[in-house]
Amino acid sequence: MSTLVKNIVRFALLILIQFFVLDKIHLHQMVTPYIYFLFILWMPFKFNRTLQMVLAFALGFTLDSFRHSPGFHAAACVLIAYIRPFIINVLIPQEGADSNYEEPGARSMGGIFPYLVYAGLLTIIHHGWLFLLEALEFGNGWYFIVKTLLSTIISLALIFITELLFSRKQKFRTNTV
């Protein structure tokens, strides 16, 4: 599957799953499971940063349109799309791994632990920014902190399960051919 088709399918599927499955589950008022931003986590290395932000904005704006909320998710998605390259630069181990593999994953980042840190950081930033914006609008501080932490744990669990269920085959490519 070409990168374009793969990403379009991912975009559509993740939005549909987020809105029609996860949003229908009412676990607790403090816990909102999110998985749609996995699209941003899995975006290929080779996309340039402007494109990443535009795609992230489109993703967030689509979910906002479904939920009829103004701009919350778009803001959070743009933030993690902006921060993503920095985190990848810090975490990626050997020189040139981002050109040998297509997209971030346990294998391309050199182990489960760096990938977990990558996913965890982006998740907590996404949730933090999202709930902070919501808290500024509606609520108080404690509510924000507890909700961010609990939702991050649930979302990470969901991401972990998704990774196990849909293992992405990462091919090793060299530029030396």
Next chain:
Amino acid sequence: MRNIFLFIRRYFNFLFFLLLQVYCIYLIINYNTYHQAVGSAYMNEFTGSVNKQYNKVDNFLQLNKSNEALKKENEWLRNQLKANFENPDTANLVITDSIPFDTLGNKRKWLYQGAKVVSNSVSTQNNFVVLNRGAGQQLRKDEGVIDSNNGVVGIITEVSENFAVVMSLLHRDSRISGILKNDPLGGGSIVWDGKEPNYLSFINVRKSARAKRGDTVITSGITPTFPYGKMIGVIDQIYPDKSTNNFVIKIKSAANFYNLQYVYAIDNAQKDEINRLLEKAKSKINN
């Protein structure tokens, strides 16, 4: 000037990021203008159409539940019908309990009880329908059963605690009394010859009756099982019986026995009394 361009080029990503963030926050703060934001109307149209598709699937999955709810409501509505109450001819009515009477003093005669079909057959010579409602849910032997379109299905022959067995019209021993809707003189019996499901025979109809193809045959109301006017079927073919003075009429049943789902059993509240009276009369003749 050149420096400004250089600056923008150098920090383009950061500036672009800031721009998007500011736009998002602008949307959040001015929630009302969000609806006028560029593309928002199109997105609304798009999400609306996706939601509609989802709703179709959701509705389909809920069909069972909504059927159940409709059945309950129908049962309740049918019990409100005026035709189910009889006006007694005397002013000295002894009221013992308010349940069988409505507020006008009419006595309830017919009570509809909804039930779901759990098993049904059409292929054998003697077909039965099994309902998921039995003696524990107030069904009794010899109650008439109709489907949701008022078409006669059969008569209850057995009841257990939670289930009832209905002898369908498609049974060799089934025999109920019918009448032509257009001509009250054209009465007879409905039987089944065991050949073709959904086609019944209307026998013992006098040749003087005005019967023609397409006429409706309804229950006569002379037995305590069915009220007057439940639809049995529509005349398909008419043959004169050469040996007698009667017609043999082939009718297409009103109930579709191939897909019975929800039915109503009709309880006659006066049946016990009528039967007791009949027994008494019979025993007097015998003595």
